[in-house]
Amino acid sequence: MRDPASEPIAGTESPEESAAITLDDVWVRFGKPADPVIAARELTLRIPRGKIFCLLGPNGSGKTTAINLISGLLSPSQGQVRVFGHTPDKDRTRTLSKIAVVPQETTLYDSLDARENLFFHGHYYGVDSARLPGLVDHVIDLVQLTDRAKHRVGTYSGGMQRRLTLARALLTEPEALLLDEPTLGVDVQSRRALWDRIRELADGGMSVLLTTNYMEEAEELADYITILDHGRKVVDGTLDELRARVAEQRLLLHFDAADVADQAAASLSRASRPGGEADATVEVALNDPKEAMRVVSSLRENGSLGDRLEGFEWSEPNLQDVFLQFTGRALRD
Amino acid sequence: MFKATRALVAKDLLVSRRNPVFFLLGVVVPLMFVLLYAFIVGAATTAPIGFAVESQGPQTQKFMQTIRSMQSEDGDAWEIRTTDPDEARKLYESGETVGVITIPASFESDMEKGRAKTEVLTRNINSDITKNLNLRMQDAIGMVQQAEDSDHLVAVKEQNRWSTDMSFTRYMGASLLMFAILYASMVNTGTLIAREWEERTAKTLVLSPKGWWPLVIGKWLTAFIQTAITMVLVGGVLWLALDYPVHRLGPGSWGPLLLFFLYGSALGVLLGVALRRSLPLVPIAAVVTLVHFLVFGFESYMRGYAHEGLVEFLWWCARFWPVSSAIDQIRYAVEGLEPYYSQSHYLLWLSAVIVALVGAAIAVLRKRIRFTQGQ
Ligand SMILES: Nc1ncnc2c1ncn2[C@@H]1O[C@H](COP(=O)(O)OP(=O)(O)O)[C@@H](O)[C@H]1O
Numbered sequence: 001m002r003d004p005a006s007e008p009i010a011g012t013e014s015p016e017e018s019a020a021i022t023l024d025d026v027w028v029r030f031g032k033p034a035d036p037v038i039a040a041r042e043l044t045l046r047i048p049r050g051k052i053f054c055l056l057g058p059n060g061s062g063k064t065t066a067i068n069l070i071s072g073l074l075s076p077s078q079g080q081v082r083v084f085g086h087t088p089d090k091d092r093t094r095t096l097s098k099i100a101v102v103p104q105e106t107t108l109y110d111s112l113d114a115r116e117n118l119f120f121h122g123h124y125y126g127v128d129s130a131r132l133p134g135l136v137d138h139v140i141d142l143v144q145l146t147d148r149a150k151h152r153v154g155t156y157s158g159g160m161q162r163r164l165t166l167a168r169a170l171l172t173e174p175e176a177l178l179l180d181e182p183t184l185g186v187d188v189q190s191r192r193a194l195w196d197r198i199r200e201l202a203d204g205g206m207s208v209l210l211t212t213n214y215m216e217e218a219e220e221l222a223d224y225i226t227i228l229d230h231g232r233k234v235v236d237g238t239l240d241e242l243r244a245r246v247a248e249q250r251l252l253l254h255f256d257a258a259d260v261a262d263q264a265a266a267s268l269s270r271a272s273r274p275g276g277e278a279d280a281t282v283e284v285a286l287n288d289p290k291e292a293m294r295v296v297s298s299l300r301e302n303g304s305l306g307d308r309l310e311g312f313e314w315s316e317p318n319l320q321d322v323f324l325q326f327t328g329r330a331l332r333d
Numbered sequence: 334m335f336k337a338t339r340a341l342v343a344k345d346l347l348v349s350r351r352n353p354v355f356f357l358l359g360v361v362v363p364l365m366f367v368l369l370y371a372f373i374v375g376a377a378t379t380a381p382i383g384f385a386v387e388s389q390g391p392q393t394q395k396f397m398q399t400i401r402s403m404q405s406e407d408g409d410a411w412e413i414r415t416t417d418p419d420e421a422r423k424l425y426e427s428g429e430t431v432g433v434i435t436i437p438a439s440f441e442s443d444m445e446k447g448r449a450k451t452e453v454l455t456r457n458i459n460s461d462i463t464k465n466l467n468l469r470m471q472d473a474i475g476m477v478q479q480a481e482d483s484d485h486l487v488a489v490k491e492q493n494r495w496s497t498d499m500s501f502t503r504y505m506g507a508s509l510l511m512f513a514i515l516y517a518s519m520v521n522t523g524t525l526i527a528r529e530w531e532e533r534t535a536k537t538l539v540l541s542p543k544g545w546w547p548l549v550i551g552k553w554l555t556a557f558i559q560t561a562i563t564m565v566l567v568g569g570v571l572w573l574a575l576d577y578p579v580h581r582l583g584p585g586s587w588g589p590l591l592l593f594f595l596y597g598s599a600l601g602v603l604l605g606v607a608l609r610r611s612l613p614l615v616p617i618a619a620v621v622t623l624v625h626f627l628v629f630g631f632e633s634y635m636r637g638y639a640h641e642g643l644v645e646f647l648w649w650c651a652r653f654w655p656v657s658s659a660i661d662q663i664r665y666a667v668e669g670l671e672p673y674y675s676q677s678h679y680l681l682w683l684s685a686v687i688v689a690l691v692g693a694a695i696a697v698l699r700k701r702i703r704f705t706q707g708q
């Protein structure tokens with residue numbers, strides 16, 4: 001298992017320095033000590049600077065718990081959390097001036113319009129009054145709400161509200177942005193717009209921690225992915241690394257006759273005939289997607305079999321395969 | 334911090350203006366309550382009465398003089414429509430008066446024997462009125478007798494310090510002020526807090542790098558402003574409808590009023606963080622306030638009945654819970670008596686209660702924040 005932050009990122013040597021946020025062997029227990037609900041167990045994360053780090057997990061896997069630990073709303077029962085060198089639950093002021101949180105729920109005042117919401121937030125969070133009007137215009141423009149800025153937020157769609165919440169988080173110009181399921185229940189257009197903005201922010205140097213249970217979102221955005229289940233990290237790495245970890249990948253070879261398929265199956269290791277005797281298909285189990293091309297080209301070199309090969313299919317495993325392999329298929333609440 | 338506090342106050346006042354339901358409930362309920370009381374008290378105090386004076390002589394004259402002077406002292410508690418026996422009975426029959434008080438022909442001689450009696454006949458809708466009138470008559474007889482006998486004069490004066498010296502209106506006025514300020518501060522503070530949960534904005538407020546103080550001070554200031562609006566209106570109604578001397582609410586009353594505000598908003602904070610909903614908060618605040626009004630607002634009335642059972646228990650509560658003393662302080666202040674801040678423990682008591690309530694609210698809040706993950 002590779003730790004993303006253990007690879008030095010350009011320009012820095014120490015992995016500790018390169019990480020914006022770290023969790024070290026963190027445990028969170030709720031409820032009675034005798035019968036606790038464990039929301040985080042031996043959780044160790046390194047969230048690098050200037051990248052998009054994605055926590056992917058089913059409902060109740062501990063994603064919000066991780067965000068609350070980082071924002072200091074929650075203290076670890078055990079272990080250590082550091083945010084730019086500060087301990088969030090002890091040094092709240094300094095931690096909170098470095099990060100911005102977009103909570104899972106929409107947290108806007110329905111009876112105020114977008115600008116009023118943003119101005120209130122800016123003043124309340126101590127943004128310099130002289131710069132605030134410019135910043136408000138800028139972030140409203142960034143999330144494409146300029147036309148609706150004077151309408152009450154209660155009249156907004158879910159997607160617009162999420163966009164406004166993102167804009168609000170940017171007012172304080174944070175170094176790290178924590179997004180808790182930012183596109184939950186959002187229409188396709190708003191989701192796309194949110195993704196684009198998030199990508200731009202990371203490219204501009206912001207450290208982004210994003211939680212989601214949408215595979216597409218992680219595939220689209222994440223530089224690093226950690227899959228959580230039952231409060232535990234089950235696997236992590238870049239998207240390619242995770243794909244490579246899916247144990248069983250299959251290559252399907254279609255021949256023009258069943259007896260040729262029999263012959264091919266006999267000559268290849270880990271091959272089987274899933275369609276039975278009469279069918280001309282051979283399935284080959286692979287350890288690594290790169291093996292697929294090797295198998296096909298070696299068949300082609302072997303003239304007698306290669307000529308009878310009509311076609312092959314091989315699909316790259318997607319994140320869903322990874323996810324299901326590591327979290328299982330049991331239903332969640 | 335100042336900027337953050339100001340921003341919160343401005344935001345909350347704007348939201349209250351756009352969704353005025355709960356703010357208006359904080360105004361309308363106390364106003365209606367005061368008006369209702371003004372109506373009831375008004376009906377009771379200006380009761381028209383007829384006297385059937387059947388006796389003649391110096392004692393009778395003195396008695397009637399005493400009655401008339403009591404009447405003016407009581408602030409037109411009742412209106413004597415006639416002293417003629419026939420006229421009095423006729424007015425009573427036709428319903429123009431609420432009762433007839435007969436001074437029997439034997440009054441003069443009874444007086445000399447020290448056994449004088451009057452007879453009260455009323456439409457017995459409200460037994461209090463009958464009882465009240467009977468007591469007044471006894472009082473008047475006593476006064477006439479004791480005026481003869483100067484040894485007892487001093488005793489009479491002292492005894493009458495409260496219920497007869499202070500008009501019912503003024504007595505009630507302080508309790509009504511307590512009602513209004515307690516209810517308004519509870520509803521305003523409670524809904525200002527619960528609202529942040531209803532809008533799901535509580536988390537965002539808590540995550541400000543400016544910390545807790547802008548939140549605490551801002552909410553309290555807004556609640557104060559909104560409660561002050563209620564109190565100005567209630568003061569106006571008390572003055573107009575009950576003739577309550579609002580202008581005499583001097584410095585002596587400020588301490589108790591401020592404490593009532595703090596007490597009410599501490600209760601409101603606790604309700605707000607515990608319920609996290611505005612709607613159930615309003616009836617609960619109404620019940621809490623009503624109990625305060627009935628138990629602590631009538632402490633010295635209850636004293637008379639507090640011999641046994643539930644009433645005694647309530648009276649005992651009323652004496653020990655510092656709210657009654659604070660109401661009394663307002664009464665003294667309006668009567669122009671010296672404020673007795675220095676001699677009273679109730680200020681300390683009430684402050685301690687407020688601190689305890691706020692502490693409880695913080696404990697609930699800390700727990701809540703942990704429990705509002707995600708969902
Ligand atoms: N305050 C709490 N008390 C008890 N259990 C909690 C509390 N908060 C969260 N949990 C539990 O911790 C687990 C992780 O929750 P959460 O971090 O909200 O999951 P996610 O955000 O991934 O859906 C869940 O099983 C949840 O029920």
Ligand SMILES: [Mg+2]
Nearest residue numbers: 063064104707
């Ligand atoms: Mg969550």
